[in-house]
Amino acid sequence: MKNKNKMRNKLAIYLRSAVLLCCLMALPKSVFAQNNVIDEVIWVVGDEIILKSDVESLRLQYLIDGKKIDGNPYCVIPEQIAIQKLFLNQAKLDSIEVSESAIIRQVDMYMAEYLKMFNSKEKMEEVMNKTTSQIRRDLRNSLREGETVKMVQDKLVGDIAVTPAEVRRFFQDLPQDSIPYIPTKVEVQIITQLPRVSLAEVDDVKKRLREYTDQVNSGEMPFSTLARLYSEDLGSAMKGGEIGFMGRGMLAPEYANVAFNMQEPGKVSKIVETEFGYHIIQLVEKRGDRVNTRHILLKPKVSDEDLTKSTNKLDSLANDIRDEKFSFGEAALYLSDNKETRNNSGLMPNPYDGTSRFEMQALPPEIAKVIEKLNVGDVSNALTMIDDKGREVCAIVRLKDRIQGHKATITEDYQNLRDLVIAEKREAILHNWIVKKQKETYVRINDGWRECEFEYPGWIKD
Template identity: 55%
Template sequence: MRKIQNLLGAMLLMLPLMAGAETKDSVQIGTVVDEVVWIVGDDAILRSDIETMRMQAAMEGIKFSGNPDCAIPEQIAVQKLFKHQAEIDSIEVTDADVAAEVEQQINYWLEMVDGSRERLEEYKHQPLSQIRNDLREDLKDRQMVQRMKQKLVEDIAVTPADVRRYFQNMPADSVPFVPTEVEVQVIQQTPVIEVEELNRVKDELREYTERVNKGDATFQTLARLYSEDPGTARRGGELGLVGRGTLDPAFAAVAFNLTDPKKVSKIVESEFGFHIIQLIEKRGDKVNVRHILRKPVVSEVAIEKTLGRLDSIAADIRSGKFTFEDAAPLLSDDKDTRYSKGLMSTNMMTTGHTSSKFRMQDLPPEVAKVVDTMQVGQISQSFQMINQRGKTVCVIAKLKNRIDGHKATVTEDFQTLKDVVLNKRREERIHQWVVDKIKTVYTRLNDEYKDCEFEYEGWNK
């Protein structure tokens, strides 16, 4: 999904901004006439809208069933139906939700142009403030459509009996294949960093602060040169507007207390490393700041010491002195797993539930490499890895369970099959809603679409 969003963002960035005068059923854009080809309720679909979606599909490798010349405008029209109903039902999209997505998109575009606000404005032929305003309307419409769809299917439920009936009647070659999955427990410990290394990093940050205060360099320049946050360094350290809840608590406490954009904060320690911060702006319950992140380097001596300690723990577990499940809450410093007896889990974005089952490619690569050849119940030798916060940590892993790839069964894969049935019923509900909605909304198509074979009936009236 993230890849598709990035491709869409890239395509939107490169589209030139063109303006002109409107005429009946057409808009003059530069030297190109952009005509209205569909009407859906009070909304018009322009030929340029269709060409834009065609470009998106080509970049993302999306294939259409049937003729794209018919499928593309129909998809746009369907989205307008959802938006129309969302307005009738007073579906609310908060400014905070829209602003967060706007900043995410702006930040992605800035990454594409090496963090240069000036280059982004040049590409879009607009000041950044206008880019934000235009993007806010588009993303607000997108969120309204998504929430309208969620409302239409929110009451759909699936019982175990529904799942069994559905799959009893399914041809054997249509039963979904469940790839190999594993459940893994870990005990993680972070090597201790020497005081000398901590002081070195803090001294560097103090030097940066002094250079900014003296006017020898700007905060943005130093961030591009020295910050170890790859997501923001190219943008001069700028985070974009964010809420308190999305930030490390220690970082947020300082960032939200800044009042003077000319001053640099004190040194802040977070779970990612050490920072200095500079305020850009506050807007409601959100703040936009720049920061420079420096990460202390872990010595090989500290790593070896931690690996040895974990190997000793693993040996004690193998000898029966205590269990992995008993050791994890007491000896692991991984807050994501220590309270679940070391069991790793992931949030399944498509279904909303949390699962402890991982496909091998979804595990951290260092963990996957270790457990790939392990037997169920076996405990690994210690190994080091970089965690999701960018820190060097040491780990021992236990393979709790392995479920080999297989055709799904109700007894072993109920949740997987339940999700299939639930998604099927949601699709059917959405499809029928569109069919019924078309009957009640005014639509008009150009003659070139009169012979199209559409997915939904009733467009031609």
């Protein structure tokens, strides 16, 4: 049982670290690499390479984060990267693509966190040794790869059926010292409000976009040049605003409706409003159910005055809820701008397990900081945070419930135990797939990197 758990845990670490690996590999080599490291190709997996500098970057990042590597890092880390590349190669074969709008939202959230961490754009660029546009570009690419890996895994695994009898048998077979500890979890209700941007600010954004359109139509300036200079989607701005061929479902609905109705390459659309801001779009090319476009994105700025108005309004609302003039759920239904939560009394859904329970570290940091100090039933003062679309919003939260950490029981934690059984089955499927894929994939490992006890011995084929 212990050997089985060890295998399962190691595989879980590999799979869960896919997004982390992608993001860490996006960090500049100069931040982590030692001066005496000469870069070289150390592994080849299919048509993908693994560089020595990739391994060094990840190894030193683990040290910085205080994370223990179970084994020789020069064996463990390359194997982690190689496993990731197997999944990415499968994505190519299956033509799996992720939603670009979802990736943009994640990039915006990361960038907001970076700016908070470094306190200024200039400091961020200095420490990371990249321009802001380069940081956004690398984040966009790495997050896209991480999400692609997850989509491949989900497709390979499919739906896993688990019976109550299997869950009970799993629990009964666990040694006492292996019964999982269920960490403290919380249920949180939230009311969010987008600070109202002034009409003057929106008019100014639209005026600028109209001016760009006039410059393109008159031949004064190419669309791509204007995108590089002014677009606030910095990832595509570097490419002259071009986002590549996208399916309808990969774009924001309002953007897709306009882009797919455009007929003449080079023409510029009217102004389009999406959840990300305001765009003008230029058609590059259509291919079947895919379209390639350029765009210029501008985001109206929220003034400090508008932000203060929103926080004051929510503080007043919180007081009314505390005075029991109405319930938090009623206020969420009629006053919250969060479409995902307002019809469920403001209860936040956990996107990772389909429940409404969160471990503290899984909450947005601004919310976790507040929730930690609340008693069950308490309502917070207004706070500001970056939402999942990269927008600055104001919010109040209520601690609906707190379930203290404890050893799992079959009666209280059936869902958690069922999830463990599903995870075990999932990891077994993926483990077997990796073993099979190793046999079908060309792998070359340089001398000096082969003397390892790999988790998957099939890398060495000669």
